[in-house]
Amino acid sequence: MLQDILVTGLVNGGVYALLAIGFSLIFGVARIVNIAHTAFYMLAAYCFYTMLTRTGAGFTVAAIVSVLAVTALSLLCYRLVIEPVREHESAVLIATIALGLIFQELMLAAYGGNYLGVPSTIEGMVRVGGVSIPNQRLLILVVAAVMLAATWFFLYRTRIGLAIRATANDLEVANLMGMNVHRLAMITVAFSVGLAAIAGVVATPVTSIHPFMWLDPLVTMLAIVVLGGLGSLKGSIIGALIIAYVEAITVFTLPEGAHLKGAVALGIMVAVLLARPEGLFGVAFEEER
Amino acid sequence: MHRHILGIVLALAAPLALAQSTVKIAVLGPMAFVQGENHWAGAEMARDEINKAGGISVGGRKLMIELVRADTNEIQSVPDATNAIERVITRDKVDYLIGGFRSEAVLAMQEVAMDYKKLFLGCGAADAKLGENVEKNYDRYKYWFRVTPTKAPDLFRTLMAVLGNIAEQVRTSAKTDTPKVALVAEKAVWTEPIVKGLQATLPKMKMEVVGTWQPSAVATDVSAELAAIERSGADIVFTLLSGPVGISLGRQMGERNMKAVAFGINVEGQKDQFWQAAAGKANYVSTLDTFAEVETTPKTVPFVRAFKQRYGKAPTYNAATYDAIMILKAAIEQTGSTDADKLVPVIEKMEHIGAAGTDTWDKRHDLVWAVGKTTGIAVQWQDGKKVPFWPPQIKGMQPYKMPAR
Numbered sequence: 121m122l123q124d125i126l127v128t129g130l131v132n133g134g135v136y137a138l139l140a141i142g143f144s145l146i147f148g149v150a151r152i153v154n155i156a157h158t159a160f161y162m163l164a165a166y167c168f169y170t171m172l173t174r175t176g177a178g179f180t181v182a183a184i185v186s187v188l189a190v191t192a193l194s195l196l197c198y199r200l201v202i203e204p205v206r207e208h209e210s211a212v213l214i215a216t217i218a219l220g221l222i223f224q225e226l227m228l229a230a231y232g233g234n235y236l237g238v239p240s241t242i243e244g245m246v247r248v249g250g251v252s253i254p255n256q257r258l259l260i261l262v263v264a265a266v267m268l269a270a271t272w273f274f275l276y277r278t279r280i281g282l283a284i285r286a287t288a289n290d291l292e293v294a295n296l297m298g299m300n301v302h303r304l305a306m307i308t309v310a311f312s313v314g315l316a317a318i319a320g321v322v323a324t325p326v327t328s329i330h331p332f333m334w335l336d337p338l339v340t341m342l343a344i345v346v347l348g349g350l351g352s353l354k355g356s357i358i359g360a361l362i363i364a365y366v367e368a369i370t371v372f373t374l375p376e377g378a379h380l381k382g383a384v385a386l387g388i389m390v391a392v393l394l395a396r397p398e399g400l401f402g403v404a405f406e407e408e409r
Numbered sequence: 410m411h412r413h414i415l416g417i418v419l420a421l422a423a424p425l426a427l428a429q430s431t432v433k434i435a436v437l438g439p440m441a442f443v444q445g446e447n448h449w450a451g452a453e454m455a456r457d458e459i460n461k462a463g464g465i466s467v468g469g470r471k472l473m474i475e476l477v478r479a480d481t482n483e484i485q486s487v488p489d490a491t492n493a494i495e496r497v498i499t500r501d502k503v504d505y506l507i508g509g510f511r512s513e514a515v516l517a518m519q520e521v522a523m524d525y526k527k528l529f530l531g532c533g534a535a536d537a538k539l540g541e542n543v544e545k546n547y548d549r550y551k552y553w554f555r556v557t558p559t560k561a562p563d564l565f566r567t568l569m570a571v572l573g574n575i576a577e578q579v580r581t582s583a584k585t586d587t588p589k590v591a592l593v594a595e596k597a598v599w600t601e602p603i604v605k606g607l608q609a610t611l612p613k614m615k616m617e618v619v620g621t622w623q624p625s626a627v628a629t630d631v632s633a634e635l636a637a638i639e640r641s642g643a644d645i646v647f648t649l650l651s652g653p654v655g656i657s658l659g660r661q662m663g664e665r666n667m668k669a670v671a672f673g674i675n676v677e678g679q680k681d682q683f684w685q686a687a688a689g690k691a692n693y694v695s696t697l698d699t700f701a702e703v704e705t706t707p708k709t710v711p712f713v714r715a716f717k718q719r720y721g722k723a724p725t726y727n728a729a730t731y732d733a734i735m736i737l738k739a740a741i742e743q744t745g746s747t748d749a750d751k752l753v754p755v756i757e758k759m760e761h762i763g764a765a766g767t768d769t770w771d772k773r774h775d776l777v778w779a780v781g782k783t784t785g786i787a788v789q790w791q792d793g794k795k796v797p798f799w800p801p802q803i804k805g806m807q808p809y810k811m812p813a814r
Contacts, residue, residue, distance in 0.1 A: 124633075124636045124637065124640060127636075128632060128633045128636050131632070132630070132632070132633070228441050229441075232441055232442065232443070232446075233439070233441045233442035233443070233484065234442070234443055234680075234682055234686075235653045235656050235677060235682070235686045236682075236685070236686055237656065237660065237685060237686040237687055237688045238688060239688045239689065240664070240688065245664060245665065245666070251636055252636070252639065252665045252666070254661075254664040254665070256664075257632070325688065326630065326632075326661075327629040327630060327657065328629050328653040328656045328657060328686060330653060332627070333629065336627060336628075336629065367633065368633050371622070371633040371634055371637060372633065372636075372637050375620045375621055375622045375623075375634075375637060376620075376621045376622070376623050377623070378622045378623050378624045378633075378634055379595075379596035379623045379624055379625045379628075381633075382625070
């Protein structure tokens with residue numbers, strides 16, 4: 121059973137991390153709580169499905185078009201919906217909830233409530249320690265690792281990354297130093313939603329596409345980023361692994377309580393927050409900045 | 410003088426205006442979802458067939474059927490469902506109600522329908538309480554009849570009958586006297602009595618329950634559950650799933666190349682789109698179902714073929730709204746009246762040979778359970794095709810297949 125828990129937790133943790141790092145990034149550097157983050161993930165999944173099944177495009181073309189289209193849409197949404205109210209955090213929260221619901225209803229109207237699926241990008245499976253792992257899940261794990269490395273490189277090894285971190289540190293000083301803070305916020309939004317879109321494209325083959333598919337990951341993702349420390353990338357990764365392992369342990373040790381795996385994970389989050397309100401790495405992230 | 414002329418004209422016109430020329434039937438369902446689509450499609454088939462033949466004969470007159478489409482949105486919101494039924498009764502002035510899907514919503518809609526004494530033929534919800542209400546308070550709830558499916562306890566009887574057949578094949582294929590069964594039931598009210606029944610009954614049927622896994626109804630990933638089930642050495646994965654988790658289970662079992670066979674209730678597995686949604690991985694998944702091109706009754710094959718030709722896909726059980734309208738037609742023609750109070754005793758005594766089965770009702774206005782008549786059928790996905798295999802005595806059934814071991 122131990123090897124089952126180890127392998128299952130690691131693979132599922134990769135999927136969760138892929139979603140959580142984008143959300144954490146946009147909050148950490150732009151202070152935008154984007155509730156519609158997983159709705160963009162849902163849009164990317166629909167776009168990928170449409171490209172594959174209705175245009176006959178290959179996986180690569182479909183993936184690239186989906187990620188670019190959803191990222192472009194996020195920029196439009198940022199300019200029209202988020203930027204005008206960005207100074208008011210509660211207004212941003214409500215505006216992004218509304219965006220998510222609008223996307224949900226649009227997909228419901230366009231595709232109906234049917235559950236859709238796409239074939240795996242990579243067929244087959246491998247056995248590790250007696251546990252079967254489909255290759256698609258390994259691909260997700262690899263993509264999550266690559267995206268984490270790319271995010272780190274972008275933030276810590278590029279001039280734009282330096283500017284974004286400076287803006288996050290002190291918006292007014294960065295503005296006085298001549299940085300275009302609006303442009304930097306847009307770049308952050310684009311990068312963050314791009315990560316969500318990539319998650320949508322690679323994770324779609326292991327899930328079902330439907331208009332409400334953004335709600336479940338939203339709850340899990342919020343639990344992860346709050347557990348890890350809102351805004352901390354390192355915290356998001358650790359948080360994703362903790363939640364995934366807690367879920368795996370719940371399912372393996374308490375089969376009849378499998379539906380409780382989300383509740384148990386959220387319970388762990390609450391317990392951690394009671395002991396450490398800023399989350400596991402909240403302070404560390406503040407110090408890093 | 411003018412007042413007198415107007416009075417005479419009105420007196421002459423009144424009987425004409427009051428003479429009913431149509432019967433208005435509300436079709437209640439979640440129209441953005443496959444269940445509502447099938448409610449509506451089945452009703453359209455019946456309406457067009459009846460109207461094309463001249464309508465319903467009542468005392469020398471012919472009444473045309475007019476359908477009112479009511480989107481209950483009940484999968485997402487029960488209040489939306491009660492608002493929808495209230496609207497069709499008070500604003501659209503419908504005569505009869507058919508449809509409904511989610512038990513919680515149908516229970517609420519049943520109350521509204523009974524308040525207005527409207528005949529309501531249910532075509533989707535299985536909760537036993539709907540029928541229990543009729544028995545407990547007949548005068549209030551007598552306007553409710555269940556057309557499909559059978560009530561939840563009878564679904565259990567059907568499941569046991571099919572499982573007995575499958576277990577025999579597993580015994581031969583796996584060379585075991587006591588097949589191991591993993592129960593995978595979504596956490597929902599409707600699954601609880603069935604799970605308890607299975608845990609008590611399967612050992613008596615010489616089957617070992619290796620565990621019960623209860624994922625959320627909306628879970629889209631059951632990889633952890635399947636890893637545990639694989640580890641348990643289960644031969645049969647017994648499913649009680651109505652949500653998207655049914656697709657994930659079928660697909661992920663295929664991806665893992667599991668040797669266990671999945672059988673039970675998998676609502677998503679009843680749909681034509683299931684194979685595509687599961688990316689072609691859900692081979693050998695089987696489920697209870699209602700319609701296939703088999704001779705459940707003489708009306709089944711013509712109905713299924715006509716449905717496929719018109720809508721490009723096979724009907725799901727909710728399309729039994731076709732039967733509901735035919736039942737209404739038969740009752741109205743027999744009584745020569747559209748009065749609900751006169752129709753109720755006629756339907757109670759009726760034996761209706763419909764497209765979904767041969768229906769008779771008990772004192773709860775629930776379908777009387779009988780294999781091959783009201784139980785529906787069982788189907789298995791075999792290489793992209795939904796193949797009917799149970800009850801074997803019905804003409805058109807094909808063999809159940811086991812994965813190679």
